[in-house]
Amino acid sequence: MISMLDYYNIRDQFTEEEKLVASTTKSFTDNYVLPIIEKHYSEGKFPIDLIKIMGELGLLAVILPSKYGGSELNYVSYGIAMQELERGDSGIRSFASVQNSLVIYPIFNYGTEDQKTKYLPKLATGEFVGCFGLTEPDFGSNPGGMLATATKTEKGYILNGSKMWITNGSIADIAVVWAKLEGKVNGFIVEKDTPGFTTVEMKGKHSLRASVTSELIFNDCLIPLDNRLEVEGLRGPLSCLNQARYGISWGAIGSAISCYETALNYAKTRIQFGKPIASFQIIQEKLVWMLNEITKAQLVSYQLGRLKEKKLDRPQQTSLAKRNNVDIALQCARLSREILGANGILNEYPIMRHMANLESVKTYEGTHDIHTLILGADITGIEAFS
Template sequence: MTSSPVHPFDLLAIDGLLTDEERAIRDTVRAVGDRELRPHVAEWFEQGAIPARDLARRLGKTGVLGMHLTGYGCAGTSAVSYGLACLELEAVDSGLRSLVSVQGSLAMYAIWKYGSEEQKQEWLPGMAAGEKIGCFGLTEPDAGSDPGSMRTTARRDGSDWVLNGTKMWITNGSVADIAVVWARTDEGVRGFLVPAGTPGFTAPEIKRKLSLRASVTSELVLDDVRLPADAQLPQARGLSGPLGCLNEARFGIVFGAIGAARDCLETAIAYARDRTVFARSLASYQLTQAKLADMALELGKGMLLALHLGRLKDAGHLAPEQVSVGKLNNVREAIDIARQCRTILGANGVTLEYPVLRHANNLESVLTYEGTSEVHTLVIGKALTGEGAFR
């Protein structure tokens, strides 16, 4: 006996937890993704290249760049609405959500939160429109999970600053018009705005990636880069500056990972219903249904967690360890769902005709960036015990 299938989110009546505005924003981003991004993403992934500037303008026109910020051409939406946009973008590809996260939650947020009014006026309107692209230079070759050990330095020379160092794994780096670079000074860690084309500043692109191929990833090299005094972000003091930006980006990942997992599960369900094995639909076998049911449970729980954290953020009560709970759980479960969906698709699952292995490859990077799973585990452990285990 057969009946009409239920969408995984309908098992928990997810739509009923959203406002009309949130559903409208979600549907708008989903439509743009389906119409303008999804038809091309497999090709971009295979080529390891994207039309970054065209994409930034398209996304700016949609209103998702810095959408959770207020003023300066930004939409000023709720955190939940921003999260839902991230979910829909990552349902297409993690690389596209990364472009939006780095632009809005890292580069734009750093300027919006810590910059001078002049810096905000100069950069934020163009970045919100997608006419200008930003990147965020914190991670270094030998300083990933421990940003406090960064080696990039900024020293005063008269009224100027001179920066030296290298940043690594920087999304948008080689196409960025402005780089937010964090460096060690005699007064602690400070942030600086480094425009593209500044003498001594180069951003070679990192090639031969097996993950996030539909994304620009670069190195930032600073060789006696001289900046005026007003290039410094005046309100950023110490590591709290960049770490505050990272929490913004991690929040988007909590929702984004669910988007990748949802796309995998939708693909696997449709495939199982259409595929005939031993004269029966693959979906009619108990082992297949057990896999689908387990994945739907984890997907639904992850979505409920994301929405709960979004409501806390909108109320101004979201704690960093709660973001760690969301990032750790949802990315971990998303990878498991992508891998399990691949087994349902069999050999077809390893091709770019279907999105599941592309999502799985991308999620390996998502598991690592914005705090590894190990780091988030220890953040939660410290919250539970009061004891720091990082050193």
């Protein structure tokens, strides 16, 4: 049974392959993530032992062609996998998102054949972990203002600068790093033991605690000439972000479903005034609101996936999906906590963990407000920012 609220029978449209992805990822989440995630979240540790299993199941390279070790599946399959992973925890889905969309995607699309054969098979299995260095301490929503630089020499490129809020940073074997070369944004592959490259894991997080978040520091870091990606300008990193945002739109649904199902089950068994609180109108209104919004979110992401498979999608459509779905997921978490009352804050239930995680998900890969302005410019033809 696919673990998903499906009020409009969307699963009936799934291919047999897509159903298999759903059942496989559900089993992984049920058997490997849910039993351990609260402990890891509490301790602020990423469950690193899960990487190999995800690789064996094909969850780290869902769309990548089999020639390079990938599963060679479609976009809806990728979305389904992200939904099930985030039903477990946003940190687990974030790990898979980075590997699939922010590391494998740019190397496959902008890398040389040598780069593809060297890195992609190991990334697909999880032997290599990757990270994506774009955001800087002073430049997040405005990546074009980045201060990181690359200088070309006879021996290679010398990188200087820092990147902040980098998922997987301290455990990564390679980093896809964006820096300005002669004033233009370029992408580079940096291996972990390269002299001049250091990482610092960020501590004290109240969100995404079961995920590794790091700062990347480059101090006269010399990398080979062969490690530059064949793309120039913001087109490169923004295309990667568009891929990640699509997966996030599905992932947020997983968090929302987890919260909704927790609240529904609780409401049907919690007795107050001699009857289940699910019989009260205000509780039913909250449950129906969640059902309504989750169903709309599912339809948005499913249709976006089909558009992507036909190469008919636009980045603005992905912005709408990411903006809407993360927002309603966060609201579902809050409503679910209200239904559970004081019990909702206990780690016996996943609600507060999802709520805290979703605060980060709402911010990364384009904030809610940035996606609002992207959509505003699209429908009016007027840029609110330049």
